[in-house]
Amino acid sequence: MELLQAFAVSLQAVWLDSGFSAFTMGNGIMILVGLVLLYMAIVKEFEPLLLGPIAFGCILANFPRTGFLEEPGLMQAIHYGIANEIFPPLIFLGIGAMTDFGPLLARPVTLLLGAAAQIGVFVALVGAMLLGFNVQEAGAIGIIGGADGPTAIYLSIQMAPHLLGAIAVAAYSYMSLVPLIQPPIMKLLTTQKEREVAMEQLRPVTKFERVCFPIVAAIIISLLLPPIAALLGCLMLGNLFRESGVMDRLSDTAQNSLCNIVTIFLATGTGMTMNADDFLQPATLLIIGLGLLAFMSGTAGGVLFGKLMCRLSGWKINPLIGSAGVSAVPMAARVSQMVGMKAKPGNYLLMHAMGPNVAGVIGTAVAAGTMLAMLK
Amino acid sequence: MSHPVTTNPLIIMLINMTVVFLVLIALGVVINLIHYIDPTKPKAAPEEAAPAKPEPVSEPEPAAAAPVEEGISPEVVAVIAAAVASMGCAGTVKAIRPIERNNWKNSGRNAIQSRG
Numbered sequence: 001m002e003l004l005q006a007f008a009v010s011l012q013a014v015w016l017d018s019g020f021s022a023f024t025m026g027n028g029i030m031i032l033v034g035l036v037l038l039y040m041a042i043v044k045e046f047e048p049l050l051l052g053p054i055a056f057g058c059i060l061a062n063f064p065r066t067g068f069l070e071e072p073g074l075m076q077a078i079h080y081g082i083a084n085e086i087f088p089p090l091i092f093l094g095i096g097a098m099t100d101f102g103p104l105l106a107r108p109v110t111l112l113l114g115a116a117a118q119i120g121v122f123v124a125l126v127g128a129m130l131l132g133f134n135v136q137e138a139g140a141i142g143i144i145g146g147a148d149g150p151t152a153i154y155l156s157i158q159m160a161p162h163l164l165g166a167i168a169v170a171a172y173s174y175m176s177l178v179p180l181i182q183p184p185i186m187k188l189l190t191t192q193k194e195r196e197v198a199m200e201q202l203r204p205v206t207k208f209e210r211v212c213f214p215i216v217a218a219i220i221i222s223l224l225l226p227p228i229a230a231l232l233g234c235l236m237l238g239n240l241f242r243e244s245g246v247m248d249r250l251s252d253t254a255q256n257s258l259c260n261i262v263t264i265f266l267a268t269g270t271g272m273t274m275n276a277d278d279f280l281q282p283a284t285l286l287i288i289g290l291g292l293l294a295f296m297s298g299t300a301g302g303v304l305f306g307k308l309m310c311r312l313s314g315w316k317i318n319p320l321i322g323s324a325g326v327s328a329v330p331m332a333a334r335v336s337q338m339v340g341m342k343a344k345p346g347n348y349l350l351m352h353a354m355g356p357n358v359a360g361v362i363g364t365a366v367a368a369g370t371m372l373a374m375l376k
Numbered sequence: 377m378s379h380p381v382t383t384n385p386l387i388i389m390l391i392n393m394t395v396v397f398l399v400l401i402a403l404g405v406v407i408n409l410i411h412y413i414d415p416t417k418p419k420a421a422p423e424e425a426a427p428a429k430p431e432p433v434s435e436p437e438p439a440a441a442a443p444v445e446e447g448i449s450p451e452v453v454a455v456i457a458a459a460v461a462s463m464g465c466a467g468t469v470k471a472i473r474p475i476e477r478n479n480w481k482n483s484g485r486n487a488i489q490s491r492g
Contacts, residue, residue: 004390100479105411115393115400122389129385138385208416209407216406224399333462348487351480362403363396370395375380 008331022064023289026276034059034271037169046176050149050267055273056170058279068272082164085157087235087266088150094259095150095361096214096238097251099329103355105209106202109309110321110352116305117325120145120298124290131286136160139371144171145294145305146364147178147328153270154231155368159376163350166272166284170291179338181292182299182323186339189303194310195343197318199352200249210243221362225369227376232365260277298326302356327360335366343364461470 015021037055042050042250059076060068072123073266080085104110125142134289140160143152144167151169174181187195205373214236222229243253306322320340382388411417457469 085378105407108407111400111404111407112397118396119393122385122392124391126385129383134385135380135385139388204418206414206416208414209410211411212414213407217403218409219400220402220406291424350483350485359400363400366396366399367392370392371388374382374391 009190017065019064019066024064024276024281027064028064030062030276030279032276034062039103040173047172050172050264051176053264053267054172054274056149056273058165058274059271060268061272061275068107074274077273078265082269082273083157083161083264085154085230087262087269088154089230090262091150091259091266092218092231093234093238093254094256094262096235096240096257097242098259099235099239099242099358099361101210101213101239101243101358102205103202103351104358105213107352107355109313109317110355111357111359112309113302113305113322113325114327114361114363115325116322117298117356118146118361118363119300119301119325120294120296120326121173121364123297124294127290127293128286131290133283133286137163139375140167141290141369142294143167143364143368144287144291145326146172146300146363146367147171147175147295147298147326147332148362148364150266151174151231151361151364151368153266154228157373159274162278162284163287164270165279166287167291168270169274170288173288174291174295175328175331178295178326178328179335181295182326182332183339184333185296185299186303186320186323186335188298190307192343194307194319195340196347197310197315197364198344198347199318199321199349200215200316203349206243207243211240214239214243216360221356221366221369223365225320225373227372228365229368230360231368236367247254295326299323302326302360318347318349318352321353321356325340325341325355325356325360325363327364329357329361330354332360334356448474 022240031237034055037051037058040046041051041055047364051273059257060066065297068075069079074303122145124145125138125144128138128141129135136159140156140163145272146152149168151170152167153164156167160167218233218236221232227230238251241247241254302322302325303319304322304326306317306319309322310319310337318336318340322342324336326332333350333353333356337350340347340349382391407475453469453472456472
């Protein structure tokens with residue numbers, strides 16, 4: 001009898017220590033959300049390299065009593081890398097090593113398109129404040145419109161860490177939906193004649209220009225906006241690895257192994273911020289809605305500025321490349337190419353759209369730096 | 377955490393967009409400056425200023441340009457020639473040159489080929 005009682009007590013203790021006894025409805029819903037995101041990543045192939053680990057991190061975050069964030073271990077180390085802004089600059093190192101600034105250097109006027117498309121960030125900021133978010137939260141939500149995951153995470157951690165999960169999921173989901181969101185807006189705001197504009201071949205860019213640009217840009221932007229020196233510094237360092245011609249091994253590591261490793265940590269850790277208490281709030285739905293508004297208005301801002309530049313340049317700039325100013329490298333540039341090719345087969349806009357596309361990355365980082373300086 | 381400078385969303389928007397435009401315009405100026413001081417840029421100006429004198433017609437140098445570029449092994453030449461012959465093309469292979477190593481141009485070629 002005593003043996004049975006001891007067995008029952010032990011069994012009860014195991015049950016009480018298990019995750020099942022503390023499992024809430026909220027955890028169940030979030031695990032379902034994680035499964036839906038996994039479905040989107042694996043079956044629908046929406047940004048699978050990012051959405052996959054984010055979704056799995058979301059599932060992991062909703063197992064009760066794991067002590068992931070309280071006890072030292074891998075999960076706490078990953079969280080440390082996110083909370084202390086270590087991973088986003090490392091991702092930027094890889095992006096810099098992968099990015100060809102050549103189209104931007106050949107036609108620097110396209111920088112303006114990257115600036116114009118940042119209007120989406122601030123339209124969403126205004127919308128968020130009207131909906132009752134405080135100014136720091138609104139800034140973090142607005143940066144979704146920059147369509148730049150690492151910058152969105154970097155800013156959210158510093159201004160509204162409790163919204164990180166929702167902001168990251170909205171940013172990455174919309175980035176994968178760029179081919180669906182942008183074309184209708186681009187067609188609505190341009191005429192057939194504008195979409196058919198053929199752009200002149202870009203001039204060749206010398207190695208001297210390619211090497212000097214990341215060095216000088218890092219110096220100027222870091223001095224001007226110290227809060228984003230880590231982000232922009234790493235972006236330009238990665239690009240220097242690529243363009244110098246003497247650091248191929250470092251360039252290769254930055255754009256492949258290192259970038260993949262950090263992506264695993266960053267995305268899993270971001271997913272792990274999606275616990276039920278923080279994520280299952282009405283604010284999450286508002287953030288997802290505001291993210292869409294940010295993407296749409298950023299696209300519209302870029303295209304409208306593109307129309308202006310088209311007129312001012314004497315029909316030498318196709319307004320469709322303006323939409324690539326929202327970042328989302330290289331997806332947004334591919335969308336410009338796709339819409340341009342539909343309007344006029346044989347009209348290759350991809351290389352021209354890469355100028356505003358990489359300008360958008362810099363523009364989003366500058367917007368984030370300005371908001372950190374003003375609002376933090 | 378220090379206090380925000382302002383909480384008026386329209387002022388935040390105006391200031392931020394101005395800063396973004398100014399920084400990117402400054403980068404544009406820097407890019408033009410780098411291009412201006414670039415000591416390695418090809419000098420095309422003299423040709424434009426004075427049209428080149430017509431070259432005296434001379435006999436083409438026999439075999440001046442190698443029909444097969446350096447770095448392409450005889451085995452590769454044989455394989456290419458065999459592939460061309462197997463497609464039923466008459467005639468002879470006169471020159472073999474690798475396509476230009478320009479990623480942008482190659483991307484365009486790939487797009488055209490994949491359409492065909």
